[in-house]
Amino acid sequence: MMSETYRKDVPTEQTWDLTDLFPDKASWEKALKEIVEEADQIIAFKGKLSKNANTLLEALKTAEGYQQKVIRVAVYANLLVSADGSDPANQGAAAKSSTTLAAIGSKISFFETELLELSSSDVTQFIKDEPELETYHKYIMDILEKKEHILSPEVEETLSALGEVLDAPYNVFSRSKQSDMQFESVTDGQGNTLPMSEPLYEESYEYSEDTVLRRNAYDSFVNTFEQYKNTYAATYAAEVTKQVQLSKLRKYDSVTDMLLAPQQVTKEMYHNQLDVIQEKLATHMQKYARLLKEQLGLDALRFCDLKAPLDPSFNPNTSYEEASQTILNALDVMGSEYIEGMQKALTERWVDRAENVGKASGAFCSSPYGVHPYILVTWADKMRNAFILAHELGHAGHFYLAGKHQTLFNTRPSTYFIEAPSTLNELLLADHLMHTNQNDPRMKRWIITQLLGTYYHNFVTHLLEGAFQRKIYALAEEGTPLTADVLCREKRHVLESFWGDTVTFDDGAGLTWMRQPHYYMGLYPYTYSAGLTVSTTMAKRIREEGQPAVDDWLNVLKTGGAKRPQDLIKDAGIDMSNPKNIEIAVDYVGSLIDELADSYSE
Known part of the structure; x- marks a missing residue:
C-alpha cells in the first residue's frame, strides 16, 4: 500500500508561498490583533457619512484601506486550513480568524447602514462637490439598491454579530469533509x-x-x-x-x-x-x-x-513544468501584461499543487487585493490537469489585471460573470493544442474530450x-x-x-x-454555465476577429467590478439577455460531440 503524504513532507516548491501575505504566523497573529484595534478608525466616522462630500470620501478611502488589511488576514487563515485542514493549529487559526471577523463586522456594520441614508440625488451632489467620489459611485449605488431590504441598525448589528453562527453550516460541512472523513x-x-x-x-x-x-x-x-x-x-x-x-x-x-x-x-x-x-x-x-x-x-x-x-489507453502525461509552458504558449494571444501575471503565478509559488492529507479537494483561486492571487490544485502529472490549472490561472489573470487597474471596492464583478475568464483560458488552451496536434487524430480526439470535460x-x-x-x-x-x-x-x-x-x-x-x-454560497452553481456561455462566444470572436476581440476582453478584465454584469459583458460584444447566446454555446457542444462520434465511425 502506498503511504499517504503529510504536509510536512511535501517539497517546498510544490506549495504556495504565504510569506507574501505575512512573513510568519506570528506576524499574522499581530495583524489579527491590529485589525481589531484599527476598527476604531472606521467607527470614528459613525454618524458622519452623510455630513459632506469630503468626509464621505475620507471615510470610503479609510474603509477601503482597512478592508484590504482584513482581507489579507482572512485569506491567510483560509489558505492555511485549505492546504492542511487536519492540522489543529490551522483549524485554530481559521476559527480565530472567523471569530475576529464576526466581531469586527458587528462593530462596523453601521457603515453600510449609514450609506443607505443617502439618496441618489445626495450622491450626485457629493460627486459634483468632490469629483474623486466618482470612483466609488457604483459601490455606493449597489448599496442603495438594498435600501428597501435593510433592517433597523440594531437588527443589522445583531445579524452581523451572529455572522459566525450564520456561517456555521458551511464551516461544519468544510471541517467535516477535510478533517473527519476517512x-x-x-x-x-x-x-x-x-x-x-x-x-x-x-x-x-x-x-x-x-x-x-x-x-x-x-x-x-x-x-x-x-x-x-x-x-x-x-x-x-x-x-x-x-x-x-x-x-x-x-x-x-x-x-x-x-x-x-x-x-x-x-x-x-x-x-x-x-x-x-x-x-x-x-x-x-x-x-x-x-x-x-x-x-x-x-x-x-x-x-x-x-x-x-x-x-x-490514451491519457497523455505531462509534468507541471511542461504544462506551464504549454499554457503560456496558448495564452500568448492575450499580450504581454496578461502573460506577465501568468509567468509570475507559475514560477513564484502562487500555486499550491501538492497532494497531502487534509488538503481541500477541487481547485480554487483566492485573490487578496494588494498581494497576488493564490491557486490551489492537486497535480497528478496528467495533461487533463493542464486544463484545471489554465482555468484557475484565468481567475488569477482576471484579478491580477483588475487589481492593477481598479481600487479594491471596484475589483469584484458579479458572480454571474466570474467564471468567464477562467473558462476562456480552457478554450484557448484547447485551440492551441488542436493547432499544434492537427496531424494527430488520436490527440485531437482527446482534446475534444477535454473540451467536453469543461x-x-x-x-x-x-x-x-x-x-x-x-x-x-x-x-x-x-x-x-x-x-x-x-x-x-x-x-x-x-x-x-x-x-x-x-x-x-x-x-x-x-x-x-x-x-x-x-x-x-447562494445561487452560485448555475453561474458556471453563464460564464462558459460568455467565454464560448468570446473564444469564437477571438478566433474570427483576433486582436480587436482580445483588446475588448482585456478591457473587460481590467474593468473588474466597476460595471454591472450585463454592461460588462456587452463591452465584450455579447448580450446575455438574449437566450440565443445560450443556444449558440449548446450547439457548439453538440458539434464537438458530433465530430467525436464521426471520428469513431470513419
Missing part, C-alpha cells in the same frame, strides 16, 4: 491496493481508465458519504432555512430574489440559463453517453463511469446542481422538511431527468449533493 483503501484492476481520499477520487480515480479502480473508488467514496448523509442533510437544511428566513425578514418576494440581488441578474436570465441548457443539451449529452458506453465496451454505463476517458463540468455538473438547488429552495418555501431522503431523491431525479435511460443510476448518485461547497 475512506477505505481501494484496489485497481491489477489487484494493487491504493490509498483513498476525496482529493484522490475527485482529481484522479474518477477519471481513471481502469474501470475496476474507478468503480471501487466510487464505492468507497459513496460508502463514506452514506455514513454522513443525515448530518450533512441537517447542515444543508440549516443553510437553506437561514436563507429562506432572511429573505422573509428582508421582505424579498422569494429567496431566489434575495440571492440573485447581489449578482444583479434578473430572474429571467437565471431561469433561461437553467431551462435552455437542460432542455437543449440533454440530447447531445445522451449521445455522448451512448458513445462512451460503446467505446468502453461496458454492459451498462454507471453514473461513476461518466467521467471515464473515451480512449482509456462543458460537462459547467453545463452538466454545476448546471444540474443549480437545477437541484432551485427545486430545494422551492420545497423549503413550501415547508417541506429537507431530510437526507428528500435531498437524495431530488438529486437523483434531476440526474435521471437529464441523462434518461443512457445511464444506470445507483443510490450513491443521489448522494452527489453532499460533494459541493457551492450550495453554501
Whole structure:
C-alpha cells in the first residue's frame, strides 16, 4: 500500500508561498490583533457619512484601506486550513480568524447602514462637490439598491454579530469533509491496493481508465458519504432555512430574489440559463453517453463511469513544468501584461499543487487585493490537469489585471460573470493544442474530450446542481422538511431527468449533493454555465476577429467590478439577455460531440 503524504513532507516548491501575505504566523497573529484595534478608525466616522462630500470620501478611502488589511488576514487563515485542514493549529487559526471577523463586522456594520441614508440625488451632489467620489459611485449605488431590504441598525448589528453562527453550516460541512472523513483503501484492476481520499477520487480515480479502480473508488467514496448523509442533510437544511428566513425578514418576494440581488441578474436570465441548457443539451449529452458506453465496451454505463476517458489507453502525461509552458504558449494571444501575471503565478509559488492529507479537494483561486492571487490544485502529472490549472490561472489573470487597474471596492464583478475568464483560458488552451496536434487524430480526439470535460463540468455538473438547488429552495418555501431522503431523491431525479435511460443510476448518485461547497454560497452553481456561455462566444470572436476581440476582453478584465454584469459583458460584444447566446454555446457542444462520434465511425 502506498503511504499517504503529510504536509510536512511535501517539497517546498510544490506549495504556495504565504510569506507574501505575512512573513510568519506570528506576524499574522499581530495583524489579527491590529485589525481589531484599527476598527476604531472606521467607527470614528459613525454618524458622519452623510455630513459632506469630503468626509464621505475620507471615510470610503479609510474603509477601503482597512478592508484590504482584513482581507489579507482572512485569506491567510483560509489558505492555511485549505492546504492542511487536519492540522489543529490551522483549524485554530481559521476559527480565530472567523471569530475576529464576526466581531469586527458587528462593530462596523453601521457603515453600510449609514450609506443607505443617502439618496441618489445626495450622491450626485457629493460627486459634483468632490469629483474623486466618482470612483466609488457604483459601490455606493449597489448599496442603495438594498435600501428597501435593510433592517433597523440594531437588527443589522445583531445579524452581523451572529455572522459566525450564520456561517456555521458551511464551516461544519468544510471541517467535516477535510478533517473527519476517512475512506477505505481501494484496489485497481491489477489487484494493487491504493490509498483513498476525496482529493484522490475527485482529481484522479474518477477519471481513471481502469474501470475496476474507478468503480471501487466510487464505492468507497459513496460508502463514506452514506455514513454522513443525515448530518450533512441537517447542515444543508440549516443553510437553506437561514436563507429562506432572511429573505422573509428582508421582505424579498422569494429567496431566489434575495440571492440573485447581489449578482444583479434578473430572474429571467437565471431561469433561461437553467431551462435552455437542460432542455437543449440533454440530447447531445445522451449521445455522448451512448458513445462512451460503446467505446468502453461496458454492459451498462454507471453514473461513476461518466467521467471515464473515451480512449482509456490514451491519457497523455505531462509534468507541471511542461504544462506551464504549454499554457503560456496558448495564452500568448492575450499580450504581454496578461502573460506577465501568468509567468509570475507559475514560477513564484502562487500555486499550491501538492497532494497531502487534509488538503481541500477541487481547485480554487483566492485573490487578496494588494498581494497576488493564490491557486490551489492537486497535480497528478496528467495533461487533463493542464486544463484545471489554465482555468484557475484565468481567475488569477482576471484579478491580477483588475487589481492593477481598479481600487479594491471596484475589483469584484458579479458572480454571474466570474467564471468567464477562467473558462476562456480552457478554450484557448484547447485551440492551441488542436493547432499544434492537427496531424494527430488520436490527440485531437482527446482534446475534444477535454473540451467536453469543461462543458460537462459547467453545463452538466454545476448546471444540474443549480437545477437541484432551485427545486430545494422551492420545497423549503413550501415547508417541506429537507431530510437526507428528500435531498437524495431530488438529486437523483434531476440526474435521471437529464441523462434518461443512457445511464444506470445507483443510490450513491443521489448522494452527489453532499460533494459541493457551492450550495453554501447562494445561487452560485448555475453561474458556471453563464460564464462558459460568455467565454464560448468570446473564444469564437477571438478566433474570427483576433486582436480587436482580445483588446475588448482585456478591457473587460481590467474593468473588474466597476460595471454591472450585463454592461460588462456587452463591452465584450455579447448580450446575455438574449437566450440565443445560450443556444449558440449548446450547439457548439453538440458539434464537438458530433465530430467525436464521426471520428469513431470513419
